[in-house]
Amino acid sequence: MKLFVVKTLIINVFVLFVSHLHSQSAKITFAPQWMPQAQFAGYYVAQQMGFYKEAGLEVEIIHPSANIPATDLLSSGKVDVISLFLITGMSAKNNGMDLVNIAQLSQHSAIYIVTKKSSGIDRLEKLKGKKIGVWKSGFDEVPKAMMKEKNYDVEWIPILFSVNLFMLDGIDAMTVMSYNEYDNIINCGVNEDELNVFPISDYGYDVPEDGLYCLNATYNAKKEELKRFVEATFRVWEYASANKTEAIDIVLDKMKAAHIPANRVHQDWMLDRVLEMMKGSNKSKDNGRVKKGELLETDFNHASKIFGNSSGNDLKYTFEEFYRSPNQ
């Protein structure tokens, strides 16, 4: 506790010093792709603990709503930076939004397809002809592409966000995020050994997810600020990884303020999984290991292939046009 106070004090003094230097600190507005939860712990911690101020930035976090997705916030100019799934970002750009990926945080796919063991579906192919719940609001591209490529004819049931339909056996299977819905099911009293889990990464669909995006115009205008934003974001994720309890405290406060049901157990789980997704250590590229926040061209190509197969459209841009790391 004492250490915490001292740390805060030092940071504050430093922040004052830095903000003095940047007497007019640059303003960045940021929107995660969903409501407050541990998936975005880093941004809340950075804001709360002054990581962004330290970088000479004044960051405002705006949340999307069920009706107004993050992409709308970006295109309408309400925010500078948003967090998006790689496939979602690619799809938006193909649909004419002039956005660029400025950092790829998640390096892996967190999507599982789960069934109850009682359903008898213990192999992926047994899903043929079954009802699978899938998010209505996106994140559905990769699992849908997978089923299409495998030629498994399944009935997709769009659902908003609850696991209730799955709990009531209204559907045979459900796509879940390992860090979110999967744990929700467990927290509704279903034991892990009562579930069959099919991580789509095990079937060749390990497509990276969360990344940071901004409009190309914003990228050109605020390159320096965005660079600081990305750097501070990486720093804070490392800090959150080392101070999980503190990070979860901040997330829980945010959730309560937004009147979202919140409990530590689930947020702990989520933070652990999200941090795992960020590890690129088991990935490699030609000249060594993947750098923090780097989007690999192989992953881009993989995602582009899946996008093409699922939407029937070709990409209208190149990797270089899509990925513009301000650190480069």
Next chain:
Amino acid sequence: MKRTSLSYHIIKNVLLFCIALFLVIFSVYYYFARKTIREDTRENSVYLAKTTINKIEQVLTLAEKNPQIIAKMLEASFVSKDSLVPFLKSMLSVNDNLYGSIIAFEPYYYPEQGMYYAPYVYRQDDSICTSILGDRNYEYFYMDWYQIPKITNKPYWSEPYFDEGGGNVLMTTYSVPFYKDVNGAKTFSGVVTIDITLKWLTEIITEVKILESGYAFLLSRNGVVISHPNSEYIMNQTIFTIAKENNQPGMRETGRRMIRGESSFQAAEFRSAWKPGKLWINYAPLPSSKWSMGIIYPEKEMFASLHRMNFILLVLIIIGLVSLSVVIFKIVSKLTSPLKDFADSARLIASGNFNVRLPEIKTEDEMKELYNSFSFMQKELDEYMATLKETTSAKEKIESELRIANEIQMSMIPHIFPPFPDLSQIDLFATLKSAKEVGGDLYDFFVIEGNKFCFAIGDVSGKGVPASLFMAVTRTLVRSISDNVHSPSAIVESLNRSISQNNDSNMFVTLFLGVLDLKTGELLYTNAGHNPPVLIRKNGETFMFEKTKFIPAGLFEDFKYGESSLKLESGDMLFLYTDGVSEAENVQGDLFGEHSVMQIINNNINARPQELINIMGNEISAHVNGYTQSDDITMMTIVYNG
């Protein structure tokens, strides 16, 4: 050893017994009391749960009726599209529990309405408002309240939720699907919902109080906490996240059973961070919404009355045991206090003070008996001591007289050796060892007519004073008779005659009497029933005289005794003895025997008279080995040196 009192022993034993008895009684009592309390609490809590659930069910089942009726009416096409909203409004206006109601249709149910049509009637402040839901931004088809009854074809009570628009109250929605007949097939057409606030429900649950701090909580079908005294839990936690956070697998299992719709009353298999200590739980499902109510109460409180009772009981028992000890101590001390006095008296009596005053006993019990015994003992001891004094003085007198008699008796037989220093033909030694103060053996020797040596050894029947007197008479008679008569047979006959007369006591005497001619060495002898002596020839030959045919003197007045003769050579030796030698007895009753006598003589063939008698005496002592001497022992050895 540590000195302890009688009361200590009694108290110790009684207390130990009482404590053991108490433990047994207490264990049995505790077991049954606990069982009864558990049973009572179970009944109470089951009743409480039942009534509470009934209260909730009343509201829920009543609420279910409205949408069910509307669904039926829609299916039967009772209501027109235009009357839907007024109908819902009137329903809300008469039903205070209802917060809102929607009738949501499938796309193009009313073709003119297009994709979305969902009239919504709801309360706002005190008025009832209307809006038509459904557009691109509100696609109700994917909402749980619409989608779940549609897919499952069953009415559905939604998971409770906070309605942000309606003042942030906890709400739940009940949805009933309705259908229409399209070409003979039942086709899903939409749902009717009602929204009810759960404020009343929370109040009912909060009102449940059991024991001191027992409380009720409510879980949704997914295990979400709907009602709990800890408001932090409500809607934020499921019983499973609480279980995980507090690392209580038992809580997770209980939660699983609860949401499966089971009911039970049991000791909780978990601990709670909210309520410390061992807990009991009773849970039961709400049949309509499939929610589950749990009632929790601490075991400590459940058995609090029992523990209070135990404490009181324990205090009472301790007080009881202490009082019992005090009472026992008092009673025992009172009862046994004379014992100490008796002990003092006994000590004084032992020291000779027979007339010491005994403690006063007023009771008529064992102590009185002890008193009587003591006093009897005192009297008896006193008398005994008086008698003893008399007897002792009498005995002392007799003993002193006997001592004198012994001296006199001993002085009657010759006891100076060698007896005849100037009579070189004779070497002699003799001893007499009486078994009692005075004895009945005798020996004697003397010279008659200048050249004849008369000797005798005898044994009077019986022992003690009578025998000694008879012996004295015999000895005197032998001496006096031998003054006139010199033949052994004549002497013995004369003696026999004299002692037989007036012999009322029928006493007799065995006697060996010999007369040795000192010149010739011829020995004349008469043996009146005495042990045959042993002759030891100078050349080492030994033999025992033949057994006598003659009876002891004193039995028949006219008995004729004969005599025998034997020629002694110079150096021959005679060994004479009484039956005290041959019949000396050891503790096992073995006799010394004539055989031993002969053997000792043969082993000491060259021994001098005194020497032989000493050896014989020692051997007898060795044989007897301290056993009481029963008969007089008399030995006499005569060596003829003619």
